[in-house]
Amino acid sequence: MKWKNRGHEFDGVYDNIQKLDKYYLFGAGEYGEQICGLLEKELMILGFLDNDSRKQHTLYCGKMIYSLDEVEEKLDETTGIIVTVSPYTRLPVMQQLMQKGLAQDKQVFTMEMFMMVYAAYKNGKVxxxxxxxxxxxxxxxxxxxxxxxxxxxxxxxxxxxxxxxxxxxxxxxxxxxxxxxxxxxxxxxxxxxxxxxxxxxxxxxxxKIHILRTVTNGTVLPKPELLDALAEHNVEVTVDDYREAVPNSVETFSKLLERLEKHQVKYEINKVDxxxxxxxxxxxxxxxxxxxxxxxxxxxxxxxxxxxxxxxxxxxxxxxxxxxxxxxxxxxxxxxxxxxxxxxxxxxxxxxxxxxxxxxxxxxxxxxxxxxxxxxxxxxxxxxxx
Ligand code: SF4
Known part of the structure; x- marks a missing residue:
């Protein structure tokens, strides 16, 4: 976006936030947990919303998970929704909320927008x-x-x-x-x-950091000292799975996973189509x-x-x-x-x-x-x- 009112672009968003006094977090997952942990001491979090019916009516971070339809009637003008879904999978959720007649940056906020504006305007933090x-x-x-x-x-x-x-x-x-x-x-x-x-x-x-993460292409074996440091300093590792594109890396990939396990490094495998x-x-x-x-x-x-x-x-x-x-x-x-x-x-x-x-x-x-x-x-x- 082009700056038109530099330093004041989000004044209106914060005005809208000030009219709200309770919130649902849409997305009972890793991001939802992070945002709940950061906000629950300052704001009233009524619970989570999630489209996954297996999660609904269970507790997450001590809060009940509902479907959007269940809480629709309770969404008055003082209730906000903070979308705590990954930016990569967020679009359908935003569309779902807009179809209910809810307005972005008025009642519905992405977690990034809410956290940045709230921290800067309310608490003077970045x-x-x-x-x-x-x-x-x-x-x-x-x-x-x-x-x-x-x-x-x-x-x-x-x-x-x-x-x-x-x-x-x-x-x-x-x-x-x-x-x-x-x-x-x-x-x-x-x-x-x-x-x-x-x-x-x-x-x-x-x-100052919630998650410290790095990535590897899964085709190199880090030295044991580095693996120990990753574990000791709580660094999460994303292991990209390129075994189909790089067939001669198959053995290295298996060894890498073994070593990550052995050194107790927290990791997840990322494979995309x-x-x-x-x-x-x-x-x-x-x-x-x-x-x-x-x-x-x-x-x-x-x-x-x-x-x-x-x-x-x-x-x-x-x-x-x-x-x-x-x-x-x-x-x-x-x-x-x-x-x-x-x-x-x-x-x-x-x-x-x-x-x-x-x-x-x-x-x-x-x-x-x-x-x-x-x-x-x-x-x-x-x-x-x-
Ligand atoms: S990724 Fe998008 S914003 Fe970045 S240079 Fe390309 S078109 Fe522009």
Missing amino acids: YIPSISFLPSTRCNLRCEACLNFTPYMKHFDERPWEQIQADVDTFFSCIDYIMLFHISGGEPMLYPHMKKLVEYIDTNYRK EWIDLAPLTTHHEDWSEQRLQNQFESCHVPWQELRDGKLFSCNYASYAMVAGLAKTDETEYFDLRSYTSEKRKELIEFRMGYNVKGYVEFCKNCSGYIDINPNKVEPAKQAAR
Whole structure:
């Protein structure tokens, strides 16, 4: 979105929040648990809503789970609904609520919107839902449709420890709480300072982080010391399952799971049916109007921003493209945390929710967009020729 009233874009949303005095959380899952834990001391949480009939009429976090139909008549003008469903599966739930005549940002709020606005306006705090942090772009795979653009890189960008440490310190000097700090890549298990990084974050900033997570492509075996550090510092690991696309990784994948179990690292396996290709070389939107580019940016719904060099980048894929030499960026596309002061708190949360000076980023001119709008569905992890 294009900034029109910088620092005041969410005044109206907070006015609406102030009219509410009780809430349901829609989504009795991991996010619901997190939000309930954060809010239940301050707000009246009446219970959860969930479309899964197996969950309904059971307790979750000590609260009853209902269907939307059951509570519909109780949804008066002082009752809000906070949607605590993953951004990836949220759309049908939002549509379901809109079909009941409920208005977004008036009675219905995404968890990100509610938490950021409530924290900033009510408590003077900066709450951030997530951040993507890449210590290195080095990767042993070469996926054709890599969202980090590995096949286009002339060399990997392996960042020195001093820069990484400075970024982490700068970030947490501005942020009071983050739901998910995600260490990504590249292949994070190949980053030589990975152990030091998780130790540093956990030791210094754990109170500000709900989930510290990293990812691996499932084709490398981390050293035992790193596995011990992941377990000790409570880092969750997403293990991408690329065994079909990379058949010679099958044995390594099994060994990796064994080692994660042995070292008691918390992990989950991620297997998806398709990827998207942002297609930076064949997408040409250079002749699009400003309005059309703004519409593209707004409908793209990229949930991530990247932290790099003391800045938050508006779209992490645009930022990755810049590092890979595929895109240019300008100062309108990042929020410089190094010059942050508390007076900029509301601007910062606006930026994190998708506001910036132009209402889009330059890379939108050569990008086919994120999941909701991208027509280029491709095979996951298909390897490019070396
Ligand atoms: S179109 Fe591409 S560059 Fe633009 S916001 Fe979406 S993912 Fe980012």
